[in-house]
Amino acid sequence: MRAVVQRVDGASVTVDGRTVGRIVGEGLCVLVGVTHDDTKEKAAQLARKLWSVRILHGEKSCSDTGAPLLVISQFTLYGDARKGRRPTWNGAAPGEVAEPLVDEVVAWLREMGAEVATGEFGADMKVSLTNDGPFTVLLEV
Numbered sequence: 078m079r080a081v082v083q084r085v086d087g088a089s090v091t092v093d094g095r096t097v098g099r100i101v102g103e104g105l106c107v108l109v110g111v112t113h114d115d116t117k118e119k120a121a122q123l124a125r126k127l128w129s130v131r132i133l134h135g136e137k138s139c140s141d142t143g144a145p146l147l148v149i150s151q152f153t154l155y156g157d158a159r160k161g162r163r164p165t166w167n168g169a170a171p172g173e174v175a176e177p178l179v180d181e182v183v184a185w186l187r188e189m190g191a192e193v194a195t196g197e198f199g200a201d202m203k204v205s206l207t208n209d210g211p212f213t214v215l216l217e218v
Contacts, residue, residue, distance in 0.1 A: 110154025
Protein backbone atom coordinates (compact mmCIF):
# COMPACT_ATOMS: atom_id res chain seq x y z
CA MET A 78 0.00 0.00 0.00
CA ARG A 79 1.09 3.51 -0.73
CA ALA A 80 -0.18 6.76 0.73
CA VAL A 81 0.49 10.39 -0.08
CA VAL A 82 -0.07 12.24 3.20
CA GLN A 83 -0.51 16.00 3.36
CA ARG A 84 -0.73 18.07 6.51
CA VAL A 85 -3.71 20.32 5.88
CA ASP A 86 -5.68 23.15 7.37
CA GLY A 87 -9.01 21.80 6.16
CA ALA A 88 -9.88 19.55 3.23
CA SER A 89 -12.97 18.32 1.44
CA VAL A 90 -14.02 16.03 -1.38
CA THR A 91 -17.07 16.50 -3.58
CA VAL A 92 -18.84 14.20 -6.02
CA ASP A 93 -21.36 15.63 -8.49
CA GLY A 94 -21.37 18.93 -6.61
CA ARG A 95 -22.14 17.44 -3.18
CA THR A 96 -19.63 17.24 -0.35
CA VAL A 97 -19.07 13.60 0.62
CA GLY A 98 -16.17 14.12 3.05
CA ARG A 99 -14.76 17.09 4.94
CA ILE A 100 -12.33 17.85 7.73
CA VAL A 101 -11.94 21.24 9.39
CA GLY A 102 -8.73 22.63 10.85
CA GLU A 103 -5.42 20.85 11.22
CA GLY A 104 -5.43 17.26 10.04
CA LEU A 105 -4.22 14.92 7.32
CA CYS A 106 -5.45 14.43 3.78
CA VAL A 107 -4.46 10.91 2.76
CA LEU A 108 -4.52 9.51 -0.77
CA VAL A 109 -4.34 5.70 -0.57
CA GLY A 110 -3.25 3.41 -3.40
CA VAL A 111 -3.52 -0.37 -3.34
CA THR A 112 -1.44 -2.84 -5.36
CA HIS A 113 -2.00 -6.52 -6.11
CA ASP A 114 -0.19 -8.11 -3.15
CA ASP A 115 -1.65 -5.86 -0.45
CA THR A 116 -3.42 -7.50 2.49
CA LYS A 117 -5.59 -6.67 5.50
CA GLU A 118 -2.42 -6.79 7.59
CA LYS A 119 -0.85 -4.08 5.41
CA ALA A 120 -4.03 -2.02 5.74
CA ALA A 121 -3.79 -2.26 9.53
CA GLN A 122 -0.09 -1.35 9.39
CA LEU A 123 -0.82 1.71 7.24
CA ALA A 124 -3.61 2.80 9.57
CA ARG A 125 -1.29 2.57 12.60
CA LYS A 126 1.34 4.58 10.75
CA LEU A 127 -1.16 7.28 9.73
CA TRP A 128 -2.49 7.53 13.29
CA SER A 129 0.97 7.87 14.81
CA VAL A 130 3.15 9.65 12.23
CA ARG A 131 4.48 12.88 13.79
CA ILE A 132 3.97 15.42 11.03
CA LEU A 133 1.50 17.81 12.63
CA HIS A 134 2.70 21.07 14.20
CA GLY A 135 5.03 20.55 17.16
CA GLU A 136 5.97 17.09 15.86
CA LYS A 137 2.62 15.76 17.02
CA SER A 138 0.51 12.97 15.53
CA CYS A 139 -3.22 12.59 15.03
CA SER A 140 -3.22 10.26 18.03
CA ASP A 141 -1.65 13.04 20.13
CA THR A 142 -4.05 15.79 19.09
CA GLY A 143 -7.20 14.06 17.88
CA ALA A 144 -6.72 15.69 14.48
CA PRO A 145 -9.04 14.33 11.77
CA LEU A 146 -8.08 12.51 8.58
CA LEU A 147 -9.64 12.63 5.13
CA VAL A 148 -8.91 9.30 3.40
CA ILE A 149 -9.39 9.07 -0.37
CA SER A 150 -8.76 6.07 -2.62
CA GLN A 151 -6.27 6.87 -5.39
CA PHE A 152 -5.42 4.09 -7.84
CA THR A 153 -3.22 6.46 -9.84
CA LEU A 154 -0.55 6.24 -7.11
CA TYR A 155 0.46 3.01 -8.84
CA GLY A 156 0.61 4.59 -12.30
CA ASP A 157 3.84 4.04 -14.21
CA ALA A 158 4.91 6.64 -16.78
CA ARG A 159 8.53 5.57 -17.22
CA LYS A 160 7.94 4.45 -20.81
CA GLY A 161 6.14 6.46 -23.44
CA ARG A 162 3.76 9.33 -22.77
CA ARG A 163 0.78 7.47 -21.36
CA PRO A 164 0.89 5.94 -17.86
CA THR A 165 -0.01 2.30 -17.33
CA TRP A 166 -2.09 1.26 -14.36
CA ASN A 167 -0.87 -2.36 -14.18
CA GLY A 168 0.48 -1.86 -10.65
CA ALA A 169 -2.91 -0.80 -9.26
CA ALA A 170 -5.14 -3.48 -7.80
CA PRO A 171 -8.60 -3.81 -9.39
CA GLY A 172 -11.53 -2.18 -7.60
CA GLU A 173 -12.85 -5.41 -6.09
CA VAL A 174 -9.47 -5.86 -4.34
CA ALA A 175 -8.70 -2.23 -3.57
CA GLU A 176 -12.03 -1.00 -2.19
CA PRO A 177 -12.21 -3.43 0.77
CA LEU A 178 -8.59 -2.65 1.69
CA VAL A 179 -9.14 1.12 1.66
CA ASP A 180 -12.25 0.49 3.80
CA GLU A 181 -10.06 -1.60 6.11
CA VAL A 182 -7.64 1.32 6.60
CA VAL A 183 -10.57 3.56 7.51
CA ALA A 184 -12.06 0.96 9.87
CA TRP A 185 -8.73 0.52 11.69
CA LEU A 186 -8.31 4.28 12.06
CA ARG A 187 -11.80 4.58 13.53
CA GLU A 188 -11.13 1.62 15.83
CA MET A 189 -8.12 3.52 17.21
CA GLY A 190 -10.32 6.55 17.87
CA ALA A 191 -9.68 8.67 14.80
CA GLU A 192 -12.22 11.00 13.25
CA VAL A 193 -12.16 9.94 9.58
CA ALA A 194 -13.94 11.41 6.57
CA THR A 195 -13.73 9.67 3.21
CA GLY A 196 -14.16 10.10 -0.48
CA GLU A 197 -16.35 7.85 -2.61
CA PHE A 198 -14.58 4.86 -4.13
CA GLY A 199 -14.53 4.89 -7.93
CA ALA A 200 -16.25 8.27 -8.24
CA ASP A 201 -15.03 11.32 -10.14
CA MET A 202 -13.96 13.26 -7.04
CA LYS A 203 -12.92 16.87 -6.67
CA VAL A 204 -10.52 17.31 -3.75
CA SER A 205 -9.92 20.72 -2.19
CA LEU A 206 -7.40 21.34 0.55
CA THR A 207 -5.08 23.85 2.08
CA ASN A 208 -1.69 22.17 2.33
CA ASP A 209 -0.15 23.45 5.57
CA GLY A 210 3.56 24.04 5.22
CA PRO A 211 3.40 22.77 2.52
CA PHE A 212 4.05 19.40 4.09
CA THR A 213 3.66 16.19 2.07
CA VAL A 214 5.16 12.72 2.68
CA LEU A 215 4.94 9.37 0.94
CA LEU A 216 4.30 6.30 3.12
CA GLU A 217 4.65 2.73 1.90
CA VAL A 218 3.94 -0.47 3.79
